[in-house]
Amino acid sequence: MALSRPEARATAGLSWPGAGPQTAVLSIVLVVAAIAAGTSMQRVAGMGFAMISAPMLVLLLGPREGVLLVNLAGALTSALVMSRVWREVEWRRLGVLAPTGAVGVLAGAVVAARTPAALLEVVVGSLIALGLTAVLLARRATPVRGNPITVLFGAVSGASSVMAGTAGPAMSVYAVLVRWDQRRMAATVQPFFVVIALGSVVAKSVAGPATLPDFSIAMWAACLAAALGGLAVGELVSRRVAARAARRLTFVVAYLGSLSTIVHGVVGLTG
Structure with missing residues (x-):
């Protein structure tokens, strides 16, 4: 029996019916490249x-296999990054974020x-974009303190x-609200993202069949x-980027992530 288009994409070296070997190589x-760029x-x-990686992986592998690969590769990426910055991790703050993130x-x-x-995707992306905008407008306001705000954003x-495939933008809003030091934030969210990504994989597996790409x-x-x-x-780039520039980059990435989530949701609703 012939494979459907999404299924065929996930098999035999990322090829599908009618595609030649050059197309399969390009897909690989x-x-x-998507995984390398996302990790950087x-x-x-x-x-x-x-x-960075989700749009290309979902396009090539289909929504189920692509998103699951993003979750697992994201967990691996965060674990790798954590191995380089673990000395900067704020473990006490992580102790609040991780369990509340799992509940979320x-x-x-x-x-x-x-x-x-x-x-x-449209709802979550819109709320995150609005939150980022509100934080920008009120960035000179008094920092928010206490565990309740940490529990909420975790x-x-x-x-x-798990709802829209993006955990970073909400953490970016939280970081600005509490005036979180960029280096400590970038380190602490890595183990948090590992927990969230693996939790999302488990949740999706319980909710329905979760299939990985049929890679060799x-x-x-x-x-x-x-x-x-x-x-x-x-690692090389981070040594040459100032903390202030890294903070701005984080915010830009969060904005782009929220906007891409909205666009993807709108396409899904109208397609």
């Missing part, structure tokens, strides 16, 4: 892997199971991860090499 190169951005800005993932999975995915970040061992090795190469490039 694009997957590897994650190391420099502290976030951005999903925003569970709540988001319940909502996602009852709501069209495209509508969720949960929101976890929920937005060589292709999986190429993906790992891409992540390690991207980390090395990001």
Whole structure:
């Protein structure tokens, strides 16, 4: 029986019916490049892997396999970055963010199971964009303190991860509200993102069948090499980027992530 288009994309070296070997090779190169570029951005800005890699991976692999690969590769990327910055991690703050983020993932999975995915993307992306704008307008206001704001944004970040595939923008809003030091923020969100990404994988597996791309061992090795190469490039760039520039880059990445989420949702609603 012939494979459907999304299924065929995830098999036999990323090829599909009618595609020649050159197309398959190009697809492999694009997957590897997407993972490498996303990892580099994650190391420099502290976030951005999903925003950089997800569009290409979903296009090449289809929504189910592509998103699941983004979640797993995102967890690996955050773990790799954490290995370089763990001395800067604020473990006490992480102790509040991680469990509330996990609760947010569970709540988001319940909502996602009852709501069209495209509508969720539009709503979550719009709320995050509005939050980022509000923070920009009020960036000179008195910083917010206390655990309640940490609990709130940990949960929101976890929920937005499983509902719209993006946890970073909510963390960017939180970082500005509490005036979080850029280096410590970029380090602390890495283990947080690992928890959120793996939690999203588990939630999706419970909610329905979760399938990984049918890659060969060589292709999986190429993906790992891409992540390690991207980390090395990001390491070099991060040494030459000032904290203020990195903070601005984080905000730009968060904005682009929220806007791409909205656009993707609108396309899904109108398509």
